[in-house]
Amino acid sequence: MIRRHSPAGIFMHWFNAACWLILSATGLGLIDNPALQPLGMWWVELWRALGFDGKALLAVHAATGLVWAAVWAVFCLTRWRRETGPFLGRTFRFSPLGDAVWLRRKVLLLAAGEKFMRARGLDTSLPEQGFYNAGQKAFAVLVVCCGLGLAVTGAAALVSRLWAGGQAAVQWSLAVHFLCAVLTAVGLPVHVYMAALAPGEGPALRSMFTGFVPREYVRHHNPLWFRQRPDSSGVRFRTRPEPARPRRVRPVRPRGRGARRPFPGLAFHNAPTPRSCILQSGAPDGFSNTVKILLIFFPARWHA
């Protein structure tokens, strides 16, 4: 296993995610104007129904924003050489050939699919990527620029009452604050999908908790980084031994109501369902594992 994220970096990621949830939810609740509210006034009314009037929302939004900006400032400044500098160096350095081609092909692959590209004679291979791929770099640049924009314009709006004569600047600050929030918020579903929900991204998601990614994953996804480690920025990454192979596939138990009634011999999720078990319940073949498991709970005559 290769270390990809430091514990401080992991903390900042989830701290950022939590702050973003609070800030975007309360920030949207503050836009009490139908012409300016992108979600619709139901969002504002929901907050009012929950007992948050505009004043309370503003207090929560401002306090969270201040904590968010302060913690980020301390983190960036105190860990400039270890984290901030290398991060900015890796994300803001675009290669027109590799990154632009990667972005174009990846978007086409996701939107149209490999068959569509092959049918039109388009190259489906992706250029080798470094520590961050081009999509991650683009999102990082967006988040850094918009984060700075949000902090500066948010601070301007926060002190606007004390700031005589700068009303035009405050109005521009509010519009830019909204624009930065929208740009980042639009990128978030894409980030969550690409980093956590897309097939094969399990190791990436797990690394955001453990800090480590499997050696094979890095060799496949980040070959340039794999070959360069320790990279040119001088950052050394600790490694830890790979788990012994072959790994035993541990059954993943379902959460929720079914979790307290495990079925011996039934492996969920990542192992094939024992055929004998399904056959005993009388379920016909040709269903997905989930449907088969559900069918166990019902009499065999219902299955036809």
Next chain:
Amino acid sequence: MAKYVMVIDAAKCTNCKACLMACQQENRVPYHSFRNWIKEGADDVFPGRHFQPGNCMQCDTPVCVEACPTGATGKSPKDGVVYVNTGLCIGCGACVAACPYGARFRNPVLGVAEKCDYCPRLRSQGLAPACVSVCPTRTRRFGDLEDPASGLKALVDGGNVIRLRAPATDTSPSVYYLGHTAPLNWPRDARAPLPIGLWKVCLTPLARIAGVLALLGVAWASARQAAARGADGGGQGG
């Protein structure tokens, strides 16, 4: 539902400025700032000196309310008065710039928008606003348009009143001038300041479209990956 209006017989005004002082004291407006005004003008009807008292016109379609991003100002459905919620106001000044009458200003002490709200403290005690009570010539008359006892509906419906309006944008002001007054051409067009206008015209539609596209894109990619995985019998994606 009440609808408070003010009917002003400008011909009676002597420019004593008692209304300005009374308002300032009642509402604790900082010195050198005023919620109401007296303009001086002359025309063919009033060739000599003529004084035109005024205050917030409590418009029925207030552009200041449309310009406020935080909902700190609104037109009360209870009494038709355009109010400012100082707890919500962040002092961005969008409403100040949007008002065609210059009826709003930024309170230099509190840093929030300030305007005439027909003295809610006095009204809650059954009294008229300070500027109305103090006027020695009864230039200003105040009351509920829906209340026949106030006599204002008869005055307004009588047709012998005019309202001051911006040339291109009519915000339906609720302050009426009896007979005639001057000057008439000073209200400017009601328009939200540029950043708020851009937000309304460009940013909000952009946010809606981009948000829907992002979610649709993710859903589309998920569906494609799931279909591809099904076809391959459980392959690995990117």
